Structure formats: C-alpha cells, structure tokens
Amino acid sequence: MNIHWFPGHMTKAKRMMEDSMKLVDCIVEIVDARCPLASRNPDLPKLSKGKKTLIVINKTDIADPNETAKWQSYFLREGYPSVTVSSINGKGIDKLTNAIRDLMKEKIERDKERGLVNRPIRAMVCGIPNVGKSSFINKLNGKVAAKVGDRPGVTRGKQWITLPGGIELLDTPGILWPKFEDKEVAMNLAFIGSIKDDVLDTEELAANLLKRLSDGYADMLTARYKIEINEDDGMYDLLEKVCRKRGFILKGNEFDGLRGASVVLDEFRGAKIGKITLEKVGE
C-alpha cells in the first residue's frame, strides 16, 4: 500500500517547534496507547537536543489495558518515564505535575543549591497529528491548571498554562511527523485514523485490519460481527464475512466491500470492537 501523506506545512511546523523548544526545560511527548511506537517521532531526541522527555500514553480508554501496562514498563526500561492518561475522561491527568517534577528533580535540586527559588519548570507538549495534544491541553486546563497567562518578553508573546508545583506549560503543542517511510508504522497510523482515508484504499485497509485483529482479538471480532474466524481466512474473506452478516450486498450477490470497510474502520476507531492495542511490546 502506498501512502502519500507527508504534508507540505510540516517544514513550517518543524521550525516553529524548534523555536518553542528553546523556551522549555523538558518535553511532554504524547503517544497513542493503541500504537505507542508508531505514534512516536524518531527524531525527537535530536530535535530537543536531548531534553528530558516524559511520555504521555494517551487514549488509554480505548486501548488494551494489559498492553498499556507493558508499554509503560517498556518505556521506563528505555529511559523514559511515562504517565497513562485519557484526555477524554480525564483519567490520569492529575499525575502529570508530579511526573514532571520527578523528571526534573536534578534541575530542581541544582536551582535550590544555587539559591534560585521558585524558578518555574517550563515544558511543552509535542506529538504527531491526532494523538490528542489539544485534548490533553484542554483537559489540563479544565482540571488542574491555575490560570493561563501571557508572559511577553520572556516568551515572545507565547501563552503559558500554569500548573501546580511551579510548572508552566506552553499552551500550543509542537506538531511532529511520524516515521512515515516505515510501512508498518504507516499501516498502524492508517488503522487508527491518523492518515486521511481519502488517500488510502479503505477496503484494503479494513481487510488488513480484520486480519490483524483475528490474531489476538478474534473473540472480539466474533462477538461484534457474529462471524466465525478460521485460521486460513484471507483478509478479504474476513471483510466478506462481515459484509454478508451486516447485509452489505450489491447486485449479483457481491459483497459491498467499501461499505463494510467504512463500518469496520469506524467501529475500530470508536472502540466499538473493543479496547485494542495494535502494537505489542517485543513484536
């Protein structure tokens, strides 16, 4: 499958982000719990010049909780502390400030030794499109942020959100780009809806997704679509089964793959099939 996706405005986004990065002490990188690796940006350590990074595993409300726990351990082994959140129901959002203070404890100590008190810790949110950056910031604003203030001069007119514990967060997130040249990554991002469907063959995509889910989440597929799944079913066989069960039939008794595909993709993305994680640690 060929995915032409890289938007032209990414160059501008990159420049803006590099600008913002100079203003902060640490990075909060949002990833999607359903594919925590595919939704990361491989260039971030270089872009941030090695700034300390906290990973926010977002959308945990629609991912497989067992896998989310494994991803959290994985990231820690890789040297990245993380918090697990849902920016829709707000779960876990209140863990952010402690996690940032913990991440930056050396700086806090250093400042203290130098007699610098009440120096804020500045952070910015980054992430590839659609991981929930805006939702996360909005949720913070609604839940734990004290106020939004403008700091002209220091910040060149940028808006900051003041969090408890002396943390200031840039209110505009940095948009990163995914590792789009990697086919597996592109597929996963397409499944979760981070790549516009109009550039994709949705039948091929949905059929691929069904085949993928039949390994590990077959029970959920069976429960949702009332279909029997055999090991030797090809991806289009699965799509056909879904279509026939749902009555998506065209003239001549052909199955309406397009209609089936759109339903499967929508239901997967809306977590109607279940809480599913596409990437497994160690695979």
Ligand SMILES: Nc1nc2c(ncn2[C@@H]2O[C@H](COP(=O)(O)OP(=O)(O)OP(=O)(O)O)[C@@H](O)[C@H]2O)c(=O)[nH]1
């Ligand atoms: N279920 C669920 N959906 C979420 C969560 N966070 C965000 N979303 C949804 O994901 C979609 C993208 O969210 P945004 O907050 O717009 O993501 P973004 O990273 O700001 O996206 P861009 O601005 O396009 O880069 C929206 O449909 C949100 O409702 C979450 O924790 N759980």
Ligand SMILES: [Mg+2]
């Ligand atoms: Mg946004």
